[in-house]
Amino acid sequence: MAGIQIERVGKRFGGALALDSVSLDVADGEFVALLGPSGCGKTTLLRIVAGLETRSSGAVRIGGRDVSDLRPADRGLAMVFQNYAVFPHMTVFDNVAFGLRMQKKPREDIERKVRRAAALLQIEPYLDRYPAKLSGGQRQRVAVARALAVEPAVLLMDEPLSNLDALLRLEMRAELKSVLREAKTTTLYVTHDQTEAMGLADRIAVMQQGRIVQADAPTTVYSRPASTFVGGFVGSPPMNFVKVTASGRSARLDALDLRPPADGDLLLGFRGEDVQLVPPDEGMTFVVKVAEPMGSHLLLTGSAAGCPVRVVAPPTASVHAGDRLGLRPDPDRIAWMSQDSGLALDGHA
C-alpha cells in the first residue's frame, strides 16, 4: 500500500511560483508519467514528494500516511536524480549497493540485488569503476540501478533515460516496465520523451507552469487533450488547430462541413495522422510548404485556413513543396476547443 497523494501542493522560490496548488493521486502500483515543458516544475514536484524541498503549502501522503514532515529517509522511496547525483567516491558497485546497505540487508542479498540491477542496466562491466571514469549514459544508468536495487515501494524518476541512445532506451523501457509492474512499484516518472510516457505509463500527467492541466490515460491525453496546450504539447507532430467560427452548431471550412458542439470562435483540433489527403476541392485547403521524408512517413508542413498545420503522409505519397491539397480530418478524432480559454469543449474522460 504505497499510493502517493499530492494535495494542493504549492511552492514558491522567493517571489517565483514554481508549483501552484498541484494535486495528483497515484494509486498503489500505478505508473504515472509527468510530462511538461522545461521549467514547468516537474523536478520541484518530485523533490517535494521525496522530502528534499519544503513545500510552501499543501500536503503529501504516501500509503495514506501524511509524510509532509517526515525526513526523506523515512518516506520509504527511492529516486533517480535528473543530474544523477551518483556518489563520486564510491565504485559503481557501492553506489548501487548504497540503499541496500542503508537497509542493513545481508551481504549476499546485497550482492545479488546489485548484480541484478546492474545486469538490467547493462553496467556489469563497470561495477569496480569510479563514476568519474564512466560515460554520461553509463553514469545515468548507475543512478537508475541504484534506485531499482532497493526495490522501493515508491520510485521517483527524473528523466532517467535522457542520456541513452534510442535502442538502449527502448530496451531499458521494456525492462523497467516489467520490473516495476512485477514489483508493483508506485512510480512517478518525469520524462520529456512522449513515446516513453505513452509506452510506460498507466496515466500521463501533463504539467504547465506549475500546474497539472491533465492527468489521464495516455491515449486519452493523446486524442482528447484537455486544452490546446496539451494538444500542442503531446504528440509529434503536435495537434493542429485551425480557427473556425461556428453558429448554429455548424461551421464550414473551405469544402468541409463541421458540426462543433458549441457556437462562437472555436478551434478545430486534429492530429496530423488522423487526416485524409484528398483533392484540394474536397476538404479544407492545405498549402504544403515543406515535405520532409522521415523514413517511416512523410511530414508535410504548411497552412490551412491561415493556421500552420502539419500532416503525416505515407512515405510513398508523392507530395512536394508548393502543392495544394485538401484535408479531411477523421470526424471521430476531432477535438474542439474554445478560442478564448483554450480548453476542450466536451468534457470527456
Add this chain to the structure above:
Amino acid sequence: MAGIQIERVGKRFGGALALDSVSLDVADGEFVALLGPSGCGKTTLLRIVAGLETRSSGAVRIGGRDVSDLRPADRGLAMVFQNYAVFPHMTVFDNVAFGLRMQKKPREDIERKVRRAAALLQIEPYLDRYPAKLSGGQRQRVAVARALAVEPAVLLMDEPLSNLDALLRLEMRAELKSVLREAKTTTLYVTHDQTEAMGLADRIAVMQQGRIVQADAPTTVYSRPASTFVGGFVGSPPMNFVKVTASGRSARLDALDLRPPADGDLLLGFRGEDVQLVPPDEGMTFVVKVAEPMGSHLLLTGSAAGCPVRVVAPPTASVHAGDRLGLRPDPDRIAWMSQDSGLALDGHA
C-alpha cells in the same frame, strides 16, 4: 575554412580502448551527427577534438592546420558539454557572455549577442539568475546559448537537447539548423535522438565500440546501413533481419522469391515500414505477437522465419495479436548482409 579532419585517432584509458583509430572528415560548414550506443566513445572523440583529452595516437586538423598539440583555447571552437558545465558562480548572462568576453568583444556587441542567443533558447527571463536556481532543461539551454553566442567556426555539441521536452526540442532543432547553416558553422553533434540526427545532419557518423562504422547521408544510413549493427541501431523500430540461405543468386522465404547479390548464409534486411501486408500465403509468414497502437501508426511485433520482426502498419489496420500475415518487403529497399561478418553485401553510396 574550418573543416575538421580526424585522422586515425586512438585513445586508451589505462588498459581500456575508448577510441580505436577513428577517422572522420567534416567539411567546412558541414553538420555531422555522431550516433552510437552509450559508452561507444562519442564524448571522448569530441573532447579530443576540443583538446581536452590527450589522444593516444593520430592527429586532428581544423581548417587544415594540425591542432593536435594546440591548447583548447587556440583551436577556435566552442562546445556544449554533455553535463553542461555551466559556471555556477556566474549569472546566466555572464555564462552566455563568457566566450565573447574572452574574445574581447565590445560591450554592446556582447550584450546584443547574448540577448540573441538567449532569445533563441528562450532563457531570456533567467539572464540574471544563477544556474543553481534553474531547472535541468534551463541549464542545458544556457550551455547551448553559451556555445552559440560566440558564433564559432567549429561547434561541438554533446547531446545538447537531451533534457528538453519534445516540443522545445523540435523548436530548438529548427532554430539550430537555421542559425548554423546561416553562419556556415562546422558542427559535430552527438545525439542519441535519431530523428534529431536525421533532421539536422548533412551526414551521420555511426560509432560502435570506439570505431566509426558508417558515415553517410542520413537517408543512406537509414536505408543502406553498412552493417547489421547500423541497421539495428538506426531507425525505430530497427531494421529487421531475417536469415536466408541463397544459392545461385536466388533464395526463397515462404511464398517470397528473392534475388540476393551473393550466395551462402545471408541476412535479409528490411525496414518495418518498407513492407506490404499481404495475405499469409503471398509473402513470408509473419506471426503477430503484439499489436501496439502508437498514435500515428500501429506497431506489430512478431516473428518471421524464426527471426523477430517488427512492422509498421497504418493506424487504421485491424490486426490483432496472434494473427498470421504475409510480408512483402519493397524489393528496392532491401539490404543484404552477410551472416558471418554482419557487413552489407553491396557497396552502394
Add this chain to the structure above:
Amino acid sequence: MTAPRWIPYALIAPAALFLAALFIVPLVQTILLSFDGGGTPDHLANYRKMAGDLNFTLAIRNTFLLVGVVVPIQLALAMGMAVMLQKMSTGRDIVLWIWTIPLGVSDLAAGLVWLALLQNSGYLNTVLFQLGLLDGPTPWLNAETPVTLFVGIVLAEIWRATAVVLIVLVAGFQLIPKEYSEAAEVFGARSWTAFRLITLPLLKPSIQSALILRTVLAFEVFAVVYALGGRNMPVLVGEAYAWQYENQNYGVAAAYAVLVMVISLAATVVYLYALRTRPETQP
C-alpha cells in the same frame, strides 16, 4: 528538506562550549586586566603606557609591514604551488609532501636555520664569498641594514609558513570539478584567464579560510623575527611577551594582547566580507 532550526546550533554547540569552557574565563580576565588601572580609576593606564612605549609605533609599523608583505606573497606562492600540483600527473603526493615539510619545523628550528643561512658567517655569505662577490663575512641582519633584515625575515616567514596555506588550497582544489575550467578553456580562456575567472572564484571559500588562518597567525609572529632580527624588529606580540615576562607587567601585556586581537579580528571581518560567497553560486 525542512531543516529544524536547532540543527546548526547543535552542530556548533560542542565547539562553542569547548572554547567557552576553556577560554572564556581566562580571556575575560585578561581583557579586564588590560583595563585595570592598578587601584586608580584610570582604566586606560595600561593602554597609555603601551602607546607611550618606545617600541610601540615601531612594533605596529613592523607588524603591519610584515603581514602586508608576507601574507600576499604566501597566498600567491601557495596558489602557484597548488596549481602546479594540480597539473602534475605523477609524483604529486611526494612533491606535496616535500613542500609541506616546513610545517613540521618549529619556530625555533626555523629561526635557527635561517640564521645559519643569513648570518655574517652563514651559508649565503659563503656562497657569495665563493663566487667572489664578498670578501668576508658581511652582516645583513642588523639595524644598519634594515632592508636586508626585513627581506630576510620575510623569506624565513615565507619558507616556514606557506605550507599552511598550501594544504588548505590543495584541499580546496580537490572539490572543483575539472569540467568548469575545461569549459572555460574551450571558450578561449588562456590558462591564466581560466584560473582567474573560474578557479579563483570557485576556490574562494578555501582562499578565505587560508587567508584568515594565515593572517591571524602572521599577526602573532615573533619567534622567527626575534631569532633573525633581535631587538631590531620589534613586533606587537613580541612586545606583549616582553611586557609579560621581562618586564613582568601583566597589564600592559594584556593591553598588547587585546590590541593584537582587535587587529586580527578586524582583518578577519574584512576577509569574511570581501570574500563572502553566496550559497547559490556554489556548485
Add this chain to the structure above:
Amino acid sequence: QDLVFLSTQLRPIEEAQKVREVILKGAPKTTYVVDEPSPFTVRMRAEQEAGKKTVSLVGALHGELQPLLTFNALDPIDDVAAKVASRGIPAGLMELGKLGSGKQVYIPWMQATYVMVVNKKALPYLPAGADVNALTYAQLAEWGKALAEKTGSRKLGFPAGPKGLFARFLQGNLLPSYTKSMVTEFRSAAAETMWGDFKAVWAGVNPNASSYDFMQEPLMAGEVWVAWDHVARVKDALQQAPNDYVVVAPPAGPKGRAYMPVVAGLAIPKGAPDRAGAVALIEHLTKPETQVITAAEVGFFPVVDAKLPADLSPGVKLLAEGVARTQTAKDALVALLPIGLGDKGGEFNKVYFDTFQRIVLRNEPIRPVLDAQAEVMRGLIDATKAPCWAPDEPSTGPCPVK
C-alpha cells in the same frame, strides 16, 4: 612520587643532564625540571592562585625569586637557614636571600658574575699602555675602534638581544663605574658623561649585537672578539677552545670597576607537597662537596666555604680565574642585584635598556632622555617603596632618584 625540583638555572641540555646524573646523586629521589624564566613565573603564580602545588623546591636567580614573594608564593625558611648555618655562606649573601622581607626566603645556591671574554687574536690591537686586566671604558672604546679599523669589522660584543642580559651590564657595570650608584645618580652629570663615553664604545660594537642573546656563539663564530656576558653564557666557548681566550674583569670607570655578583637561590614554595624532602635537598645542594662538583661540572661557583679543586676543566678554570680577577681587582666595586623591587624588576631593567636605546641607538640628546627615564624610574621605586641598595648609600624610605 618523586619530589619536583624546578629550576631556571642549568637548563642547557648537557648541564641538565649533569644535574640529574652527577649533582643530584646521593640526594633524595628527585625529578629535575627546568623552565625558562617566563613560564617559571607563570607556573609559580598559577600554582599559588590555584592553591595546589606540584613543585617542592625551586632554584632560580635572585631576580626571578623576587616577584614570587610579591604574590606570596614562597615559604619562609628560617629553619633551613639555621640548618645550613654551618656551611659558611657569607652573611651578605644570606641577607640577599631575605629579599628585604626580614625572613629568610631563599638559601643561596650558586653564584656567578659577568665577565669579559677576550679572544687572544684581539690582544695585539690593544691600545698602547692598556692592560687587558685593568681596562677602562675609554680604552675599550679605543680598542674597539682599532679592531674595527684593522680587521674591517666591529669586534666588540654585548648581549643586547631579546633574551640577552645587557640591562645588567648597564646597571651593574657601566653606571656604577661612573657614578657609584644604580639609582640615585641616574640622571647626574656623571651619568651624562658616561653615556657620551659609551656611545664611543658602541661605535666598535658589532651591529648584530641587538640580536645576541648568548655571547658564546658570536665568540665561537669569530664574529666578536671581545665580549661581556654572564659566565654561564660564555662557558661553552671557553670549554671548546680554552687556549683561544682570556677572561678578564669588565672595564673600569672614574668611580671604580663595578661588577654585579649573581646569586641563584633555593626556595620552597608555600604548601610544597614534600617540604621535608626539599629541605633535605637544600642540605644536599649546599654541601661543600656538592658545591665543588657543581662548580667543576657546570661552572657556577660555590656560595659556601669550599676550595675548588686544582683539576678543574680548562674552561671552568678560565672562568674561575676571570671571576677571581673581577672580584679581587683593586678598584672593584660591588653593585648588588636590585632588592625590594618585587615584580617591578623587569621594568627597572627596561628603564636602562630604553635609555640605552634612545641615547645610543637612536642618537637622542642625552639630557632630556635621562630626565624622562629618571621619571619612569622614580615611579617604579615609589610604587615599590624600595630602599637603596649597594652601591647606593642606604636610604630611609624609597630610594631617591636625584
Add this chain to the structure above:
Amino acid sequence: MTGARRLMFWSGVAALCAWVLVPIYLIALGAFGGRAAAFRWPKAFTLVNASLEQLATFLRIEGVWNAALNSVIAASLTMALSLLLGAPAGYALARYRFRGAGAFRLMVLLTRAFPLAILALPLTVVFIRAGLYDTPFGVALVHTALALPFAALVTAGLFAGIPRELEEAAWVFGCSRLQAFMRVVLPLALPGLAAAAIFAFVISWNEVFAASVLTVRNRTLTAYLLTVLAESPLHYRFAGGFVLIVPSVVFIFAVRRYLFALWGVSNR
C-alpha cells in the same frame, strides 16, 4: 604541454623543492656536523665530520621517551578532538544560514587571535583547579583550542564545495542526516580533513609554551627539549630541531595522499 613548457614547469617544481629542502638539508648538516661545522667560515656544504653524537645524546636524555609518548598522545588527541568538534561546526557554517553564524566565526577566531602566552596565567589556574594540570590530556585540550578554529574554518570552506545533491541522494536512500554526513560528506571532504588533521597535529607537536607551563613531569617532547634547547650550544639546537622535525614529517608523509581525492568530483 609542449617540451619547453614542460621543462619550465618541472624546473619550477624543482626550484620550489630546493627552496624547501635546502634549509632542511642545512638543519641536517648542523645536526650531524657537530660543533665545528656550526662555526666554520666559510661554511661547508657537505658533511665534513659526521657525528651522531648529539642526536644520540638526545635519545639518552632521561625522560625523553616518556616525553615523546606524551607528545604523541597530545598530538593524537588534539587531532581527534579538533576534528570532532571542528568538523560539525564547519558543516553548520557551510550548509546552514542561521543567526549568530558570523558571531560564532568571530568567537572561534577570537580565542585564536589572542596570543596564548598572555592567557597562560589564568589558563593555568583553570587547569590546576580542574585537575588537568600536568597531564597530556590537558595539553591536548589547549592545543585543541588552538587547532579547532582552523579545523572549523578549513572544513567549512570544503563542505561548502560539496554538491548538496549528493547528500540529498543519500537522504533519499535511507540515510539520516548524520549517516549522510558520515558516508557522503566526510569522504568527499577527506582532503580538507587531512589538511585540518595535519595542521592540528603539527600545531600540537610544535607548541611549546602551553605545553611547558601546563606540565611539570609529563612534558611533551617539544616542551621537554625546546625549553632546554633554547640555550644549548648551536649544534645541539640543530640536532634538537632535527629530532623534532622527523616525527611530524613522517606524519605528514603518512597522510599526504588523503590530500588528494582519488576520484574526480562531479555530481553528474
